[in-house]
Amino acid sequence: MARTADHSDLLSICWADRGMHRHWLLNEGQRLLDHYAKARVPSGFATLGHDGNMVDDTAKSLITARMVHCYALATLMGVPGAATRCDHGIDALLDGPLRDQVNGGWFSDASATLDNPSRKNAYLHAFVALAGASATIADRPRGTELMEAAITIIDQHFWLEDEQSMLPSFAADWSDPEAYRGANCNMHTTEACLALADATGETRWLDRALSLAKRFGHNIPKTYDGRLPEHFDSGWNLLPDYDVNEPSDDLRPWGLTPGHFAEWAGLLLKVESACTARDYEVPDWLLPDAITLFDSATDRGWAPDGKPGMVYTIGWEDEISIANRPYWVQAEMANTALMLSRRTGDPRFEHYYRLAWDYIASTLIDLEHGGWRHEVDADGNLSTVVYPTREDLYHDFQATVTPLIPLSASVAGGLRTQLLATTT
Template sequence: MTDFPNFRSRAFLLEHLQKTMDFYHPRGLDPAGGFFTTFGADGTVLDRHARSLVHACRFLFNEVNAYLEFGRADYRDGARHALDFLVSQHRVPATRGYRWTFRFEGGRRSEEDASNITYGLSFVILAHAMAIKAGFPEAKSWLSEIVETMETHLFDAGNGLYADQADATFTGIASYRGQNANMHACEAMIAAYEATGERCYIDRAETIAAAVSLRLAGLSPLDQVWEHYRADWSIDLDYNKDDHSDGYRPWGFLAGHQTEWAKLLLMLDRYRPMDWHLPRARSLFDRAMALSWDGERGGMFYSYGPDKALYDRSKQQWVHAETIAAAAHLAVRTGEGTYWDWYERLWRYAWNHLVDHRHGGWYRALNEDNSIASAVRGDPEPDYHNMGACVEILKLIKE
């Protein structure tokens, strides 16, 4: 395709948001409670009973952002629908934790996994912050509660980071430590500050950002963010090596996490300016692009190893969405055309290969040759990354 829209225009970004929402809303809302999680390429619901904490929170995020951009009452109703299900079915009153997954049929839960997983709890923080933004003041108490719960059971004050997983009662803490959950905790704390203005949230975001993108990255062979650590936060270079089955804990340097951290550092810098944010964001972004970009067919390969060799050659939706947002932040902040060039190059790649022009939204993953790896949409990714990227770029345009 050679005739591209103006990817920097407000009109394009809003139209893209709208078409993405049209894929999920209202078909994704289950009148019995919550949201359907898995869809075919044409929007057909493939599983009517699966429920996922991450998916529920991301759906709420999307509904609120759509409401804030378009002002439609049905999107605010969708956010209310999501909030009600989150606190009535995922929240566990006795522990103040949140169920990770379950089946939901006839108003009853079954086959539930009540583990308290920090990745999911971080999205709970994000969800309640978004609910406050949508005008649901009761979400402020839910926000305070989940933050206090995580502080009590999961926060390692000596390292400024959260443990990754606890059992259903918070009596057992897994020895694995990971950066991914902490990255999303940082994202969530920024949103909590935006929603409440309470300084403690932006302070915690800064603590996490420095711990991961400076201290932990400094332990790695490439001075980039490695995924996996032991209980004492020493780096574990072998965790899940040669095992591609764990989507939440993949081995290698993930190109998209380097650029996602670049984006988060510049979002954080809006509210808590620090001299190190911009240089670190540039370093993470520039090296990730140098190592992951497919110079022959376009697009970003998923991951690479400490020796800089490519490890996973798939091309993931979320990677490109986060990198587009990071490129826009760097372009605006530095004024350098190089980052606008990356912005255009990434959008053109996405437009040609990832965007579903017929049904809306993006395909989740492509193969190395840019063919579609799977047409199934949804859990745990109801286009949250590309919706969020568009919203961030709209903020930059406004600023």
């Protein structure tokens, strides 16, 4: 007599291993790719509003770089039209007004000029490097050109070898270096370094990712009880009151950002995967610290007011600062929960993976206007306190791809590995 699976057996089968869930993720990813194609303008990609229409047709460097990265991933997945959109963004970053053809690097948007320049910031340039690396892995014609251009700028200006971190910003002519050190630009630099390691095969990028992971994923959280403060002066002294009057800033808010705890936890797992793949000695703190950071994110950030969703920021006593629920926070929670579930087999991480996607599906996905609502309040109503527009599909699209690939150093590298495995 055949054994009938009981309820607990069914719950033990991860969503990411179920055909219908994977089909759902592919469909949602395609919907996002189609929606954000509307943001294409001659000089790159611009900004969409909450109604799904363009609100500002000025090309933005950050949006364009993220679009190149995502459409490079879609190219690896075999999505028709993705390569054309990827190449359009690459051309815009290399040849158009987004690039400073005199001083090098990239302006914030196409409206900047030498007479009215924007500062050059590490956060943006990390994404240009990520775009170049992903496009190189996807074998786009000018992907390596973009990647090498970004590497040159990072090596010449942003990377501080003695500190093993990024200097956050300069004036347009590379004068006036900012007397600040922050976690956010270094978080995305870690992601970029892992992709550059996959694209180039050069171990220096993994060395940099390891150094960044040790500082921000191990040393700092160990000092602050599993919390990850983000703002420091140039001597790495904590700035607890940084942006105290700007608690809703979209890149450097006051206080602590639980979503970044989760995002760094995921990066530690990616660094571990990269070390294993390259026969590096794997630091014994990577996995336990990833678990600690994720637990800190969910314990402090998920539903602290009794309502579902992870809040944007908390204060130094773990009190809620900004209760609104941004889209990227939930996406990164889902990504890291999935990776921890696969890495450990612990069902509690599968629980959080499902919790995050249930919240995303019920509250954030906008079937009327397209895309995801970028921010909602505690009751699930659209809010614009932190994110007044919908800029790109970077976080949400990656969340639809991560469960489809093996745990890997970079998303593009994981897609390449999976593709090669199916053709051998």
